[in-house]
Amino acid sequence: ANGKSTTATWTNLHRPIYERATRHPFILAIREGTVDIPAFKRWLGQDYIFVRDFVPFLASVLLKACKQSDDPSDMEVILGGLASLSDELSWFKSEASKWDVHLYTTAPQKANLEYCRFLQSLASPEVSYIVAVTAFWAIETVYQESFALCLESGSETPAELIDTCRRWGNAGFGQYCQSIQGIADRCLEKAPSDEVKKAEEAFLSVLSYEINFWNMSCGES
Ligand code: HMH
Numbered sequence: 685a686n687g688k689s690t691t692a693t694w695t696n697l698h699r700p701i702y703e704r705a706t707r708h709p710f711i712l713a714i715r716e717g718t719v720d721i722p723a724f725k726r727w728l729g730q731d732y733i734f735v736r737d738f739v740p741f742l743a744s745v746l747l748k749a750c751k752q753s754d755d756p757s758d759m760e761v762i763l764g765g766l767a768s769l770s771d772e773l774s775w776f777k778s779e780a781s782k783w784d785v786h787l788y789t790t791a792p793q794k795a796n797l798e799y800c801r802f803l804q805s806l807a808s809p810e811v812s813y814i815v816a817v818t819a820f821w822a823i824e825t826v827y828q829e830s831f832a833l834c835l836e837s838g839s840e841t842p843a844e845l846i847d848t849c850r851r852w853g854n855a856g857f858g859q860y861c862q863s864i865q866g867i868a869d870r871c872l873e874k875a876p877s878d879e880v881k882k883a884e885e886a887f888l889s890v891l892s893y894e895i896n897f898w899n900m901s902c903g904e905s
Pocket residue numbers: 731734735738823824826827894897
């Protein structure tokens with residue numbers, strides 16, 4: 685061992701793709717105050733659909749934790765995350781009405797459907813807790829890092845987008861991501877090498893789905 689956690693090692697090893705996911709042109713445009721508002725509205729409508737599908741995924745992670753985790757505090761972290769999605773869905777509804785985005789008539793685009801299908805595949809009982817919790821960590825961390833960037837001093841994020849950036853960029857959400865990372869690293873340390881390999885592949889898949897999701901919001905597809 686090199687003294688570094690597995691997730692930290694992967695983030696370094698796969699730095700270029702990690703940065704494409706966490707410093708995407710869409711996020712950089714928010715940070716620079718040059719974001720295209722129709723693109724932001726497209727992201728909002730699509731992300732609501734994504735978060736709705738994220739609920740059963742996270743429920744499946746919770747179920748795996750209850751059955752496979754050796755640490756009872758894992759369940760509490762995951763349950764807290766699941767519970768907060770209720771408030772998040774309400775937030776999407778009020779934000780959408782502010783921007784005049786019609787959530788119920790928004791159709792999921794291809795990149796979103798593909799990402800949601802990936803989440804569904806991870807929810808299968810055949811997928812281990814280690815793989816699922818690693819994907820969960822990556823999904824939340826991409827948003828945390830991305831939106832935290834828009835709140836850093838020197839950023840020129842438009843006032844009407846600050847609330848969105850705070851939702852995922854705030855310090856509490858950062859702590860939550862670190863808790864999930866701690867869970868993933870603890871599990872990965874004890875996992876057989878084929879499971880570690882699968883978890884690394886899931887991490888890379890999440891990064892690539894996140895990049896496609898941002899591209900979709902930018903209007904590339
Ligand atoms: C696409 N990835 C996407 N949407 C989100 N809301 C998150 C991650 C964070 O939960």
